[in-house]
Amino acid sequence: MTQAHVLTIAEDFSRFPAGRFKDDGAFSGERFRDVLVERLRSAEKLVIDLDGTMGYGSSFLEEAFGGLVRTCAFSAATLHARIEFRATDKSLVAEVWSYIDAAKPKR
Amino acid sequence: MKRLTPKRRRYLMRVTQRRTARRRRRLFLQSEAASPRTRRVMRIGAPRIFGVVNRVNRLELTKFLRALTRAVLVQERRVRIEFANTKSMTPGGTLLFAAELNRIVRISKERLLSCSFPRDDVVAQVLKHVGIFDMLGQRRDCNVTADNVKYWRAHSGSDVDGQAAGEAILNYMARFSDPGKRAVYKGLTEAMTNCRHHAYQAERGDGLPSVNRWWMFSQELDGQLTVAICDLGIGIPRSLREDRAGWYGEIVAFLAKSGWTSSDGDLISAAIAIGETRTQEKYRGKGLMDIRTVLDELGGSLQIHSNSGFYVYEAKTKKATWKTFDASILGTLVIWQVPLPAPAPP
Numbered sequence: 001m002t003q004a005h006v007l008t009i010a011e012d013f014s015r016f017p018a019g020r021f022k023d024d025g026a027f028s029g030e031r032f033r034d035v036l037v038e039r040l041r042s043a044e045k046l047v048i049d050l051d052g053t054m055g056y057g058s059s060f061l062e063e064a065f066g067g068l069v070r071t072c073a074f075s076a077a078t079l080h081a082r083i084e085f086r087a088t089d090k091s092l093v094a095e096v097w098s099y100i101d102a103a104k105p106k107r
Numbered sequence: 108m109k110r111l112t113p114k115r116r117r118y119l120m121r122v123t124q125r126r127t128a129r130r131r132r133r134l135f136l137q138s139e140a141a142s143p144r145t146r147r148v149m150r151i152g153a154p155r156i157f158g159v160v161n162r163v164n165r166l167e168l169t170k171f172l173r174a175l176t177r178a179v180l181v182q183e184r185r186v187r188i189e190f191a192n193t194k195s196m197t198p199g200g201t202l203l204f205a206a207e208l209n210r211i212v213r214i215s216k217e218r219l220l221s222c223s224f225p226r227d228d229v230v231a232q233v234l235k236h237v238g239i240f241d242m243l244g245q246r247r248d249c250n251v252t253a254d255n256v257k258y259w260r261a262h263s264g265s266d267v268d269g270q271a272a273g274e275a276i277l278n279y280m281a282r283f284s285d286p287g288k289r290a291v292y293k294g295l296t297e298a299m300t301n302c303r304h305h306a307y308q309a310e311r312g313d314g315l316p317s318v319n320r321w322w323m324f325s326q327e328l329d330g331q332l333t334v335a336i337c338d339l340g341i342g343i344p345r346s347l348r349e350d351r352a353g354w355y356g357e358i359v360a361f362l363a364k365s366g367w368t369s370s371d372g373d374l375i376s377a378a379i380a381i382g383e384t385r386t387q388e389k390y391r392g393k394g395l396m397d398i399r400t401v402l403d404e405l406g407g408s409l410q411i412h413s414n415s416g417f418y419v420y421e422a423k424t425k426k427a428t429w430k431t432f433d434a435s436i437l438g439t440l441v442i443w444q445v446p447l448p449a450p451a452p453p
Contacts, residue, residue: 014269015269015273016268016269016270016272016273017269018267018268018269018272018296018299018300019266019267019269019296019299019300019303020267020300020304023303024266024267024300024303024304025266025267025268025269026266027269028267054269054272054273054288054289054292055288055289055290055291055292055293055296056289056293057292057293057296057297057300057394057397058293058297058394058396058397059297059300059394060296088285089285089286089289
């Protein structure tokens with residue numbers, strides 16, 4: 001496992017992220033969550049750059065980040081320790097953390 | 108030859124008239140029973156104004172759309188749409204018409220639609236520019252020159268297509284601030300996501316197949332950008348009533364607490380009000396809030412038409428008003444109108 005990894009969504013995923021589930025489209029939150037899980041498995045610390053895309057709908061962000069807690073067995077505390085966000089719009093970072101903190105693991 | 112008495116002459120004239128009437132009736136019934144291709148063409152007059160906000164215009168438009176759909180898809184009639192009286196086409200009403208036509212064309216097995224050429228030049232330009240003439244097989248040439256027409260853009264799809272949302276606003280990108288661009292993109296993609304998840308979960312209510320698509324227009328006019336997106340699904344109020352979003356109990360409690368009814372308008376407003384405070388996945392109201400958030404960045408107004416419900420929010424006053432019309436659009440239509448900053452000088 002490497003020490004830190006930078007994931008730039010606009011370059012490493014898409015400039016047009018949209019939708020919640022895989023069925024919704026090619027660049028949905030659920031698809032991006034697969035990328036996140038893969039990167040979290042290979043690096044101890046993940047720096048996620050949110051800039052450069054057209055924007056994010058709440059269903060994309062909730063499924064990608066809230067879904068890490070809900071379906072991928074990551075706790076909110078673990079994610080706070082292992083993920084750092086970069087964004088010029090600080091309210092976007094707060095929004096993402098709100099989804100992570102509000103999500104409940106599925107039993 | 109024996110000369111006919113006046114009485115006999117009148118009798119024979121009556122007999123001839125009856126025979127002619129019977130023959131005409133037989134021929135008419137034969138043509139009715141014939142295939143759509145040879146059957147007489149049904150003429151349906153298009154509304155004077157294609158609009159959804161005014162009660163009378165909305166009623167006229169929805170009646171026209173029902174008549175059109177029924178004639179082509181149920182009765183399998185050949186239909187000619189008469190645009191002679193059409194004077195005005197608003198983005199919302201035109202988008203709804205284009206969506207219904209597109210659905211009819213996709214479902215019907217043969218080309219049953221045609222139209223007359225409108226008397227009003229701007230109406231003709233709109234119909235040409237947004238592809239309605241193509242769907243109706245109208246080949247007459249028409250130059251699109253009017254400022255309130257040539258900047259219309261049309262898109263349609265079935266997926267949550269971020270690229271289409273981006274293209275709808277691409278021409279205006281340089282004129283918006285970064286948060287403004289992100290807000291429009293967020294609103295559009297959430298409207299598509301709502302359509303994908305909720306609109307087509309059941310039959311629409313007109314007994315005909317669905318086509319599971321969204322349709323979108325964008326238009327620049329007089330320093331204002333209008334973006335409209337619609338689906339022809341079950342509508343927000345019905346998806347809430349049938350508890351397809353999984354939170355109708357909470358809506359019912361909210362309606363009771365607020366002293367509201369369960370009319371379409373009240374239901375849409377309640378869903379948005381509850382969504383303001385929610386972050387979790389099951390709350391459709393969060394997506395509806397995203398649709399409204401566009402205005403926090405850019406100002407302007409938002410209209411949500413869903414079935415008979417109509418919700419409007421003005422950013423300037425931060426006030427929402429809503430009502431329930433008699434006429435249902437049988438689907439959902441979202442319209443943003445935001446001020447567009449002037450282009451930078453070259």
